[in-house]
Amino acid sequence: MTDMKTSFIDQAGAAFACQSASIVERRQTFGLAERQDALDCLATAIRQNEAALIAAMATDFGKPEAEVILTELVPVMQEIRHASRHLRRWMRPRRVAPTLVSFGTKARVRSEARGVCLIIAPWNYPFSLAIGPLVSALAAGNSAIIKPSEMTPATSAVVAHLIKEAFPPDLVTAIEGGVEASEALLALPFDHIFFTGSPAVGKIVMAAASKTLASVTLELGGKSPTIVGPDADLKQAASWISFGKFANAGQTCIAPDHIFVHASVKDGFLTALRDRIAKAYGEGANSPHLARIVNDRHAERLSGLLRDAVAKGARVSLGGAMQDRHMAPTLIEAITPEMDIDHEEIFGPILPIMTYDDIDDVTQRINARPKPLALYIFDKSRERAEQIITATSSGSVGINLTVAQFTHTGLPFGGVNTSGIGAAHGHDGFRAFSHERAILSNHYSSLPMIFPPYTPGVKKLIGLIKRFLG
Numbered sequence: 001m002t003d004m005k006t007s008f009i010d011q012a013g014a015a016f017a018c019q020s021a022s023i024v025e026r027r028q029t030f031g032l033a034e035r036q037d038a039l040d041c042l043a044t045a046i047r048q049n050e051a052a053l054i055a056a057m058a059t060d061f062g063k064p065e066a067e068v069i070l071t072e073l074v075p076v077m078q079e080i081r082h083a084s085r086h087l088r089r090w091m092r093p094r095r096v097a098p099t100l101v102s103f104g105t106k107a108r109v110r111s112e113a114r115g116v117c118l119i120i121a122p123w124n125y126p127f128s129l130a131i132g133p134l135v136s137a138l139a140a141g142n143s144a145i146i147k148p149s150e151m152t153p154a155t156s157a158v159v160a161h162l163i164k165e166a167f168p169p170d171l172v173t174a175i176e177g178g179v180e181a182s183e184a185l186l187a188l189p190f191d192h193i194f195f196t197g198s199p200a201v202g203k204i205v206m207a208a209a210s211k212t213l214a215s216v217t218l219e220l221g222g223k224s225p226t227i228v229g230p231d232a233d234l235k236q237a238a239s240w241i242s243f244g245k246f247a248n249a250g251q252t253c254i255a256p257d258h259i260f261v262h263a264s265v266k267d268g269f270l271t272a273l274r275d276r277i278a279k280a281y282g283e284g285a286n287s288p289h290l291a292r293i294v295n296d297r298h299a300e301r302l303s304g305l306l307r308d309a310v311a312k313g314a315r316v317s318l319g320g321a322m323q324d325r326h327m328a329p330t331l332i333e334a335i336t337p338e339m340d341i342d343h344e345e346i347f348g349p350i351l352p353i354m355t356y357d358d359i360d361d362v363t364q365r366i367n368a369r370p371k372p373l374a375l376y377i378f379d380k381s382r383e384r385a386e387q388i389i390t391a392t393s394s395g396s397v398g399i400n401l402t403v404a405q406f407t408h409t410g411l412p413f414g415g416v417n418t419s420g421i422g423a424a425h426g427h428d429g430f431r432a433f434s435h436e437r438a439i440l441s442n443h444y445s446s447l448p449m450i451f452p453p454y455t456p457g458v459k460k461l462i463g464l465i466k467r468f469l470g
């Protein structure tokens with residue numbers, strides 16, 4: 001075993017033991033006021049580290065300051081505010097009406113902390129996807145260990161620093177490191193694991209969780225299709241698709257992965273999209289409004305996808321240039337199923353455009369693939385949009401917009417099967433980190449009347465119950 005591996009095993013074990021030791025006491029003392037204090041501490045630490053976070057994300061992948069504010073800081077602060085405001089109601093036990101059989105009892109459901117939780121974060125939104133789930137974990141009364149991504153080391157260091165500043169280690173702690181750190185943590189019997197990342201690693205996490213039967217929330221990825229229908233407002237579609245696809249340089253789990261545009265509006269849509277891209281980012285790969293591809297491996301992966309598609313007959317109709325890991329917004333046409341780009345999650349600023357005549361061909365194609373994280377529909381016809389929704393499955397749907405569903409704290413955010421299990425954000429995030437404990441208390445239950453011995457009188461009563469309820 002390498003020294004590094006041993007060191008991660010020791011570090012993870014110590015952090016877990018520290019949090020486990022205080023779990024029983026926390027159960028009794030971490031009430032509404034204490035949880036709200038913890039959220040306040042988190043908000044203060046974020047404000048104090050704002051400049052450091054902006055600088056770190058510029059270092060890690062050239063993320064523009066405006067995008068850091070819009071897509072990292074604002075969503076987390078919004079999540080904190082929303083949780084603080086609604087926590088009292090979320091924590092209140094839910095009364096449940098008695099049924100005929102349980103007449104004479106009182107029923108309630110109590111949301112309880114799961115215990116010691118593990119949060120494993122990806123690199124693409126290295127702050128909000130590490131700290132956002134922490135908001136839900138704390139609101140639900142848990143302690144948590146966060147493992148930020150090794151691929152954005154500057155941001156992960158600020159996340160670890162901020163956590164250390166805001167919380168004692170028996171409540172929240174961060175362990176920086178890569179796969180070895182993750183593996184050391186996954187070997188421990190956490191009460192809940194909240195993982196955000198690729199479907200491939202999601203399967204590894206679920207396999208590890210199966211050893212201790214830890215509950216899991218898996219926020220995964222995939223190819224999110226976007227349909228531009230015959231009645232779409234083409235300028236609106238171009239504007240939202242350009243933002244959703246090229247923000248964070250396309251390295252967004254819910255970015256539109258590829259477009260199906262109705263043949264009758266294809267030329268108009270392409271003109272509108274090119275105009276929108278030119279206005280937002282100019283030409284070439286050096287726009288200050290575009291983030292960088294996170295590392296050489298991913299830059300090479302994207303160049304490889306493009307090379308493979310072009311070699312198999314695809315046509316690059318805009319962009320294609322890569323300069324110092326900045327990639328120009330790229331449109332590509334004439335896609336065929338043999339191309340890697342047709343089935344791999346693109347996760348970069350390359351947008352395949354395909355045309356269709358019959359919407360059934362598109363829904364059949366979507367249904368033949370793993371269920372996507374998001375599906376986007378641009379069309380003024382509500383009826384057509386509803387038909388597409390009914391014919392398909394996806395984690396979420398955006399109609400005449402992209403990616404904004406992430407920012408709605410009232411909506412569950414998550415995937416379905418390959419794109420994820422469980423949901424995050426707001427009350428759904430609180431529920432993900434809670435155990436719903438059913439409590440039934442006896443007041444004047446008449447059920448003992450049917451306990452054995454099964455005399456003829458008792459049998460008659462059971463017969464009556466069967467007649468009314470069976």
Ligand SMILES: NC(=O)c1ccc[n+]([C@@H]2O[C@H](COP(=O)([O-])OP(=O)(O)OC[C@H]3O[C@@H](n4cnc5c(N)ncnc54)[C@H](O)[C@@H]3O)[C@@H](O)[C@H]2O)c1
Nearest residue numbers: 121122123148149178179182197198201219220221222253
């Ligand atoms: N659904 C969502 O909310 C969401 C959000 C962001 C990203 N994603 C998805 O995440 C992926 C991109 O992020 P990524 O490249 O950081 O994902 P990843 O799966 O490679 O890594 C995620 C985390 O898992 C750890 N990890 C990597 N390999 C591991 C292993 N073998 N065992 C244990 N842990 C391991 C990493 O250190 C990192 O912290 C994309 O597929 C994207 O769609 C999903």
